[in-house]
Amino acid sequence: MKYYLKFATANLKKSILTTGLNLAGLVSGFAAFILIVLYLWNEYHFDTYNKNAENIYRIEVKYPGNSKTSVFLFGPTGETLANEFPEITATTTYMPWGKWQEASFTWENNLGIVKEFEDYAYSDKMLTEIFTFKFISGKQKLPLEEPQTAIISKKFAQKAWGDDNPVGKQLAANGTNYTVSAVFNDLPENSVVTCPIILKLPATGWMAESAKGWDVTNYPQFVLVKPGTDKSLFNKKLNSQSIVKAKHNVFVNKGTSVELVARPLTELHFTDGVAETPIFSSKSKVFVQSLRWVGILILLVVLINYINFATANVPKRIKSVSISRIIGGRTEDVVFISLLETSILFIFSFLVAIALAYLVNKGVSNQILGYTLPFKENTGILILVGLTVLTLGLLAGIYPAVYSISGNPVFLLKGLKRGTKVSFRGVLTVSQFVTTIALIIASVTVIKQVHFMRETDLGFSKEQTLVIRLNDEIKKNIEVFKNKLNDSPFINDYAFSRAVPGQAQERMTFTVDGEKCLVWYWAADDNYVEMMDFKLLEGRQFIKNSKAEDGNLICNETAAKRYGWKVGQKINNGTLVGIIKDFNFVSLRESVEPFTFWHASSTDAFHCVSLKLNTNQTGDALQNIRRIYDEVSPVIPFRYYFMDDRMNELYTSETQQVKLITAFSFLSVIISILGILGLSVFLCQHKIKEIGVRKVNGARVSEILAMLNKDLVKWVLAAVIIATPISYYAMNKWIENYTYKTSLSWWIFALAGMLALGIALLTVSWQSWKAATKNPVDSLRYE
Numbered sequence: 001m002k003y004y005l006k007f008a009t010a011n012l013k014k015s016i017l018t019t020g021l022n023l024a025g026l027v028s029g030f031a032a033f034i035l036i037v038l039y040l041w042n043e044y045h046f047d048t049y050n051k052n053a054e055n056i057y058r059i060e061v062k063y064p065g066n067s068k069t070s071v072f073l074f075g076p077t078g079e080t081l082a083n084e085f086p087e088i089t090a091t092t093t094y095m096p097w098g099k100w101q102e103a104s105f106t107w108e109n110n111l112g113i114v115k116e117f118e119d120y121a122y123s124d125k126m127l128t129e130i131f132t133f134k135f136i137s138g139k140q141k142l143p144l145e146e147p148q149t150a151i152i153s154k155k156f157a158q159k160a161w162g163d164d165n166p167v168g169k170q171l172a173a174n175g176t177n178y179t180v181s182a183v184f185n186d187l188p189e190n191s192v193v194t195c196p197i198i199l200k201l202p203a204t205g206w207m208a209e210s211a212k213g214w215d216v217t218n219y220p221q222f223v224l225v226k227p228g229t230d231k232s233l234f235n236k237k238l239n240s241q242s243i244v245k246a247k248h249n250v251f252v253n254k255g256t257s258v259e260l261v262a263r264p265l266t267e268l269h270f271t272d273g274v275a276e277t278p279i280f281s282s283k284s285k286v287f288v289q290s291l292r293w294v295g296i297l298i299l300l301v302v303l304i305n306y307i308n309f310a311t312a313n314v315p316k317r318i319k320s321v322s323i324s325r326i327i328g329g330r331t332e333d334v335v336f337i338s339l340l341e342t343s344i345l346f347i348f349s350f351l352v353a354i355a356l357a358y359l360v361n362k363g364v365s366n367q368i369l370g371y372t373l374p375f376k377e378n379t380g381i382l383i384l385v386g387l388t389v390l391t392l393g394l395l396a397g398i399y400p401a402v403y404s405i406s407g408n409p410v411f412l413l414k415g416l417k418r419g420t421k422v423s424f425r426g427v428l429t430v431s432q433f434v435t436t437i438a439l440i441i442a443s444v445t446v447i448k449q450v451h452f453m454r455e456t457d458l459g460f461s462k463e464q465t466l467v468i469r470l471n472d473e474i475k476k477n478i479e480v481f482k483n484k485l486n487d488s489p490f491i492n493d494y495a496f497s498r499a500v501p502g503q504a505q506e507r508m509t510f511t512v513d514g515e516k517c518l519v520w521y522w523a524a525d526d527n528y529v530e531m532m533d534f535k536l537l538e539g540r541q542f543i544k545n546s547k548a549e550d551g552n553l554i555c556n557e558t559a560a561k562r563y564g565w566k567v568g569q570k571i572n573n574g575t576l577v578g579i580i581k582d583f584n585f586v587s588l589r590e591s592v593e594p595f596t597f598w599h600a601s602s603t604d605a606f607h608c609v610s611l612k613l614n615t616n617q618t619g620d621a622l623q624n625i626r627r628i629y630d631e632v633s634p635v636i637p638f639r640y641y642f643m644d645d646r647m648n649e650l651y652t653s654e655t656q657q658v659k660l661i662t663a664f665s666f667l668s669v670i671i672s673i674l675g676i677l678g679l680s681v682f683l684c685q686h687k688i689k690e691i692g693v694r695k696v697n698g699a700r701v702s703e704i705l706a707m708l709n710k711d712l713v714k715w716v717l718a719a720v721i722i723a724t725p726i727s728y729y730a731m732n733k734w735i736e737n738y739t740y741k742t743s744l745s746w747w748i749f750a751l752a753g754m755l756a757l758g759i760a761l762l763t764v765s766w767q768s769w770k771a772a773t774k775n776p777v778d779s780l781r782y783e
Contacts, residue, residue, distance in 0.1 A: 009344065022309050023349055025674040029302030030353035030389060032667050035361065036295035037385055038373040039660075043288050046190040046269035050132040052224055056265035057234075059221045060274060061248050063518055064256040065562070066593075068275040069263075071220045072507070075211030077244050078221040084242060087234060090224040092130050093211070096121040096195050099279040100503060101469055101607075104636045105197070106172040109161050117639055118156070120173065121195040122207075130224045131193055138167040138182030147203045150178040156196040157183045175472075176202065189371040192268055192280065214247050217507070220279070223262070235262050251509040253516050272737065276586045278503065286734045287657050290442070294664050297435040299389075301668060303396040304428045305675035310342075310400030335401045342397030343390065350386050368659045370652070399424075426715055429675075433719030433756055434726075436672045439665040440752040441727040445744065446661050449735060450654045452588075452742040458647070459583025460501060461533035465643040466611040466625065467500055473633040475603045484628040485611070490621035492614040495528035496606040497597075501585045502646045510572040510596075517563045519555070519594040520585065523605040529554055529580065529597055531612060539567035539578030542599045549599040554578040559594035574598065587650040588740035610643070673763050676712075680764035684708065684771035691771055701773060708768040712760055720753040727752075 047053055059077060060069035078091030097103075098119035105118045125145040135143070136154060143151050150171055157166040157180075171178045178199055187193055202208045210216040225234065238260040239245060248258045263271060270285040358375055365372045375382075474481050485494050499506070499522045510517045526542040526549060537557065543549050551574030555565060560579050569576045582592040600606070613621050622640070629638045648655075684691075691704055728744060735741045 018309050019345070021674050021677060022306060022345060023352075025302055025305045025309075025671050026345065026349035027352045027356060028667060029298055029305075029671055030350050031356040031360065032664060033295050033299050033302075033389070034353060034357040034382065034385060035365075035373065036291060036298070036664075037381060038357075038361075038375070038378055039369070040288065040292055040295070041378060041381055042190050042373060043269070043283070047192055047265050049188050049191065050265065052130060052132070053265055055225050055227055055229065056130060057223050057225060057262040058265065058268060059223060059238075059244075060261040060263055061217075062259040062261060064252050064258070065518075066275070067591075068273055069259075069261050070217075070275050070507075071277065071280060072217045073219055073221050074214050074217055074244070074247055075219045076214065077219065078223060080244050080247075081221075081223060081238075081242065084244075085234075085237060087225045087229045087237075088223045089226060090126050090130050092124055092126040092222050093201065093219045094121060094123045094127060094193065094222060095201075095218070095220060096193075096279045098195055098197075102639075103173045104471070104639075107160050107169065109164070114160070115635070115637055117637060118197055119195050120197040120199060121193075122199050122201045124201050127193075127198065130222060133187075134185040135182045136185055137165060138180070140182070143182035144198070144200045146179075146181065147200060148176060148178050149181040149200045151182045151184060151198050152180055153186050153196040154183055155186050171197070173197075173199065188374075190269070192265065214250075217248075222265070231262070231264060235260075238262055251516060251518055276590050281653075283653055284734070284737050286737060290730060290734065291660065294439065294442075294661070297439070298664060298668055298671070299392070301432050301435050301671050301675065303392060304432045305671060306342075306345075306393070306396050307399055307428060308675050310338075310397065338401035339394055339397050342393050342401075346390055346393035350389055354382060368663075369656060426711065429712075429715045430719050430722070432672055432675055433716055433760070434723045436665075436668050437719055437723040437752045437756050438727045438730075439661070439668045440755055441723070441748055442731060443658075443661045443665040444748045444751065445731045445735070445742075446654070446658050448745075448748070449738065449742045450651055450658050453651050453654065453738075453740070454648055456588060456740065458501065459535065459581055462501065462643045462647055464613045465532075466613060466621075466640055467643055467646070468609050468611070468625075468629065468638075468640050470496075470603075470607055470609060471633055471636050473636060474609075474629075477632050478603045481628070481632045484631065485609075488624055488628065490613055490615050490617075490624050491611050493527070493531050493612040494609055495531045496525040496603070496609050497528045498523040498600075498605060498607050500608050500610060500643060500646075501583070502643070502650060503585075508572075512563065512565070512569070512571050515563065517559070517565075517594065519559055519596050521596045521598055523600040524597040525601065525606070526599065528610070529578075532610070534583060535581035537579050537581055539576070541578060547601050549577075550574075550601055552577050552599045554580055554597045556580055556592065556595045557582045558592050559596060562594055571596075572598075584740075589738050591739045669759060673759060676760050676763040677767065680708075680712075680767035684767055688771065691774070701769075704771070705765075705768050708771065709761060709764060712764060713757065716753070716757045716760055719756065720749075723752070724749050 047056075050056065058071065059073060059081065060071055061073060062069040075093070078093060082088045082091050096119075098121060102117040102119050104115060105120070106113060106115045108114070123144060125142045128143060128151070133151070135151075138151075139145075143149065152160075152166065152171075160166065161169060166180050166183055169180045171180060186196075201211060211219060242260060245258060245260050248260075252258060261273075263274075268280065269282055270288070271282050272284070274280070274282065361373050361375065482494075485491055506521060508519060508521050510519060524542075526544045526546070529536075530541050534554075536554075539554070542552065542554070551572070553571055553574050553576050555576060555578075557579065559565060565571065565576055565579075567576055567579060583595075584590075584592060585595060611625065615621055625640070626638050687708065691708075694704060694707075727749070731744060735744070
C-alpha cells in the first residue's frame with residue numbers, strides 16, 4: 001500500500017498545474033455544495049426541534065372571497081376548541097407583536113437604568129408546555145403562570161445583565177413592570193418562536209378584556225393534539241361542529257361561512273396559503289427546491305471538470321503506463337493507482353472545503369441569510385456529504401482510469417493515435433454548459449423580478465418619507481410636537497395615521513345595507529391621504545380641520561367594486577367621501593384587498609407620524625428631527641425608519657434569493673472556466689499532430705483556431721437549446737408565486753447564451769493560440 005501511495009502522490013506532483021486547477025475547482029465546488037446542503041437541511045427542518053412538532057397545529061380562518069387564511073382569531077378560540085374536541089390536549093396564544101413594532105424596554109443593571117427597543121411577544125402559561133424550551137435558570141415548569149412575568153433568552157440576559165443572575169430582575173414595557181421568571185437557551189433560527197422576550201398576557205386592561213370576548217380578532221392560536229390525530233379528519237371536524245366557526249361567521253353574510261384550517265407546525269415555513277403578515281413569515285418552497293437542484297448541478301459540474309482534467313492528463317502518462325504493461329505490470333494496479341489518486345484528491349479537497357465553507361459561513365452568511373448556518377450541530381450531515389462526495393469521486397475516476405489502459409501499449413509507445421473520439425467529452429461539456437446557462441438565466445430572472453417589485457408604482461409616494469412611532473409622551477404634548485415640526489426647515493409636510501404601508505394591521509366588518517363587508521382599515525388625519533399622494537378617482541379628500549369629518553371614509557377601488565359602494569353612501573356611522581386608486585399596502589406577492597381610511601382627529605387613534613423631507617441632506621435632517629423628538633419625549637429612545645426602506649424589507653426573502661443564486665451562478669461560471677481549460681488542453685493534445693500536418697501544408701493560424709474551436713461552439717449552442725426550455729419552465733413556476741410579476745424576456749436567454757459562448761471562447765483562446773502557433777517540427781518530431 002505504501003508503494004501505491006508513493007506512486008499516486010508522485011503522479012499528482014508531476015502534473016502540478018493540472019492538480020492545482022483540479023483542487024481549485026473541487027474545493028470551491030465542494031464548499032458550495034456543503035453550504036447548500038446545510039441551508040436545505042435548515043429550511044426543511046423548521047420547528048422540528050420541538051419534541052411535539054408533529055402534533056402542533058396553528059388554527060387559521062379563511063373568509064369567503066379570500067384565497068388565503070388569516071392567523072388572527074378571537075381570544076377564546078383555543079379554550080373553546082379544547083372543550084369541543086377531545087383530540088386537543090393543550091392550547092396557547094402566541095402574539096409576536098414585536099414583529100410589527102419593537103417596544104421600548106427599561107431595565108436596571110450595574111451601569112444604571114437602560115432603555116432600548118427590543119423584539120417581544122405576548123403569550124400564556126401553556127406556551128412552554130406546547131413548544132420546547134431548554135431553561136438554564138429560573139422556574140422550569142410553567143414560568144409564565146404568574147401575572148406580569150417574563151421569560152427571556154440567554155442572549156438577551158447577557159446583554160441586559162451580563163453574568164448576573166437575571167431571575168427576579170424587573171423589565172418595564174408598555175407601562176407594565178414584569179419579573180423575569182426564567183431564562184431559556186437561545187432558540188434555533190429555524191423556529192416560529194423567535195422573540196428573545198416573551199411576556200405573560202395581561203390579566204387586566206383592554207388586552208385582557210378583548211382576549212376574553214368574541215369582539216376582537218387579534219390572537220394567533222396554537223393547539224397540541226394527541227399523537228396519531230389525522231390531519232384531514234381533524235380539519236373536517238373543525239368545520240362541521242365547531243362553536244368557533246359560528247362565532248367567526250359574525251363577519252360574513254348569511255348563506256356564506258368561514259372555513260377553519262388547522263395547519264401543522266411543520267408546514268408553516270413553506271405555506272403560501274396564509275395572508276401576508278410580519279408576525280409570521282414563510283418562504284417559497286419552489287426556490288428552496290430549486291436550490292437543491294443548483295447544489296446537484298454544481299456537484300455535477302465539479303465531477304465533469306475532474307473527468308476533463310484527468311483524461312487531458314492521460315497522454316502525458318501513456319509512456320510510463322505502456323512500459324509498465326509491456327514488462328508485465330498488471331492493469332489492475334494502474335487502475336488502482338488512478339483511483340487512489342482520485343481518493344487523495346477528493347478527500348483533501350473535501351477537508352479544505354469544510355474549512356472554507358466554515359469561514360464563508362462565519363463571514364458572509366449573516367449578511368445574506370440573516371443568520372449563520374449551524375456547523376457543529378450537523379457533524380453527521382457533513383460526514384454523510386463527505387462519503388457521498390468520495391463515492392461520486394470514485395465513480396467519476398473510473399472513466400479516466402479505464403481510458404489510461406485502453407489501446408495496445410506497443411502502438412501507444414510508438415505514438416500511434418488511438419481511434420478515440422471526443423464524443424463522450426462533448427456530452428460532459430454540453431452538460432456543464434447547460435448548468436451554467438440555466439444558473440445565469442435563473443440569476444438574471446430573480447434580479448429582474450426583485451427590481452420590478454422595488455420599482456413598480458405602488459399607488460402612493462414612498463420617497464423621502466420618514467416614519468416615527470408615536471408614544472404616550474408625544475401624544476400628551478402633541479401640539480408642542482406639531483409646532484416644532486412646522487418650524488423645522490427640513491420638513492415639507494407631515495401627517496398622522498394608525499399604520500403605514502408595509503403593514504396589514506387591522507380588519508373590520510362594516511354592515512352596509514344589510515351586507516357584511518370585510519375590509520382593512522386605518523385611521524388617518526385630514527392630511528395623510530393627500531400628502532402620501534394616493535390617487536383620488538372619485539369624490540373628495542378629507543376636509544382640513546373639521547371634526548365633522550370624524551368617521552367619514554375613503555376606500556380603494558377594490559372595496560368599491562366588490563361591495564358596490566358609492567360616494568355619499570352611509571357606511572359604519574360615517575359617509576364615504578372618496579374613492580382612491582388601488583395601492584399595494586403589503587408586498588406585490590399579495591393581491592389588493594378591500595381597504596378604507598377612516599378620518600380621526602383624536603391623537604389616540606394614531607400610532608405613527610409620517611414626515612415628508614425636503615432635502616437629500618439626510619444626516620442634517622435626522623439630527624434636527626432627533627432633537628425635536630428628544631425635546632418632546634426625552635425618556636423613550638428615538639426610533640425611525642424610511643418608508644422606501646421598509647417597503648424594500650418586504651422583499652428580504654427575494655433579496656436573499658438574488659444573493660444566493662448570483663453567488664452560485666458566479667461560482668458555476670468559475671468552475672466551468674476551469675473545466676473548459678482542461679477541455680482545451682485535451683483537444684490540443686488530441687490534435688497536436690493534425691495541427692502540425694496542417695501547418696506544414698500551409699494552414700493559417702486562423703484556420704487552425706477555427707478547427708479547434710468549432711466543436712466548442714457547437715457544444716455551447718447545443719447547451720443553449722437544451723437549457724432554454726428547462727430554464728423557462730423552472731423560472732415560470734417560480735414567478736407564479738407573485739401576483740404582480742415581471743416577464744420572462746427573450747433577451748435573458750440570449751444573454752445567458754452569449755455569456756456562455758464568450759466565456760468559453762475567451763478561456764480556450766490562449767491555449768488554442770499556443771497550439772496553433774507552435775513549431776510543427778516539435779509536433780511531428782516522432783513521425
